[in-house]
Amino acid sequence: MGRSGYLGEFEQIVLLAVARLGEDAYGMRIRAEIEGRAGRKATIGAVYATLERLVAKDYVRQGDAPGGEERSGLARRFFTVTRAGESALENARDLQTRMWAGLKLRGARRRS
Amino acid sequence: MGRSGYLGEFEQIVLLAVARLGEDAYGMRIRAEIEGRAGRKATIGAVYATLERLVAKDYVRQGDAPGGEERSGLARRFFTVTRAGESALENARDLQTRMWAGLKLRGARRRS
DNA sequence: CAACGAGTTCTACTTTGTAGAAATCTTGCC
DNA sequence: GGCAAGATTTCTACAAAGTAGAACTCGTTG
Numbered sequence: 001m002g003r004s005g006y007l008g009e010f011e012q013i014v015l016l017a018v019a020r021l022g023e024d025a026y027g028m029r030i031r032a033e034i035e036g037r038a039g040r041k042a043t044i045g046a047v048y049a050t051l052e053r054l055v056a057k058d059y060v061r062q063g064d065a066p067g068g069e070e071r072s073g074l075a076r077r078f079f080t081v082t083r084a085g086e087s088a089l090e091n092a093r094d095l096q097t098r099m100w101a102g103l104k105l106r107g108a109r110r111r112s
Numbered sequence: 113m114g115r116s117g118y119l120g121e122f123e124q125i126v127l128l129a130v131a132r133l134g135e136d137a138y139g140m141r142i143r144a145e146i147e148g149r150a151g152r153k154a155t156i157g158a159v160y161a162t163l164e165r166l167v168a169k170d171y172v173r174q175g176d177a178p179g180g181e182e183r184s185g186l187a188r189r190f191f192t193v194t195r196a197g198e199s200a201l202e203n204a205r206d207l208q209t210r211m212w213a214g215l216k217l218r219g220a221r222r223r224s
Numbered sequence: 225c226a227a228c229g230a231g232t233t234c235t236a237c238t239t240t241g242t243a244g245a246a247a248t249c250t251t252g253c254c
Numbered sequence: 255g256g257c258a259a260g261a262t263t264t265c266t267a268c269a270a271a272g273t274a275g276a277a278c279t280c281g282t283t284g
Contacts, residue, residue, distance in 0.1 A: 008240085008271050009121050016211040028231060037210055046273050048232070053271075075280075076231070086217045096208060098149055099128040105198045120240050120271085140262060158242050160263070165240075187249070188262070226284095233278070240271065247264070253257090 007059075007092045013038055014050045015089055018060055019081045026076040027051070051079060059085030119171075119204050125150055126162045127201055130172055131193045138188040139163070163191060171197030 007015070017033040018025040027047055034042045054060040060079050081089070119127065129145040130137040139160055146154045166172040172191050193201070 010272060013211055016215065019217060020215055038207055043274050095150055099125060103128065103132055105131060122241060155243050
């Protein structure tokens with residue numbers, strides 16, 4: 001990762017999806033959230049690979065299935081955002097804000 | 113690049129720096145802008161490599177040195193953001209906005 | 225038990241991100 | 255003119271992130 005906690009673009013998207021999904025954050029669901037909200041295709045492999053990287057960076061933790069209820073279904077891996085993950089997210093947002101601050105694009109209006 | 117015009121994190125930062133610098137966007141200056149505004153180290157090699165990639169994607173165009181004034185100094189390569197580049201930037205911002213919309217982090221307040 | 229569906233793992237590869245030294249070109253100075 | 259110095263770009267090499275899609279697992283159901 002090099003220097004400070006840098007977040008790749010997709011990593012950020014996945015992290016945000018996990019944050020939003022809360023108790024319901026597991027692979028397939030995360031993927032659906034991304035495709036739905038971001039309107040961007042995401043293959044399941046990409047999602048998991050990214051999740052692994054986030055776990056390695058300690059931005060996301062695995063486990064903590066919701067409310068003890070032993071679900072009858074399949075073995076799902078649930079994820080939650082860690083404090084460090086939240087900070088990384090906030091840092092990314094701040095950086096974003098600083099870089100955009102006061103910037104006016106010369107206007108790429110779509111043709112009417 | 114795969115699917116649609118996706119922008120990597122650093123690519124986005126560089127592109128924003130070029131947009132902001134306007135007529136004064138050339139390697140060293142871009143680097144300084146990034147270090148200053150983003151508060152993030154950027155080696156000159158990284159900046160140029162990224163610039164090349166942005167040119168290849170047609171998000172940035174090379175040339176168009178400001179106002180004909182033959183500067184006495186060195187041969188600088190100036191860059192400007194293309195329409196496509198502006199769109200990519202706007203798309204990235206929109207995506208960002210959608211992913212953050214209404215999201216509340218559970219609060220990683222720093223200890224007092 | 226075989227087909228099925230929901231989920232996760234794996235494998236292989238392309239793009240991006242980084243670092244830092246090397247090469248260029250100008251200008252100032254002796 | 256030759257040479258050091260400063261500004262700037264180019265090159266080389268490699269690590270990290272992004273992607274795709276097939277394979278594999280394990281309950282459920284007919």
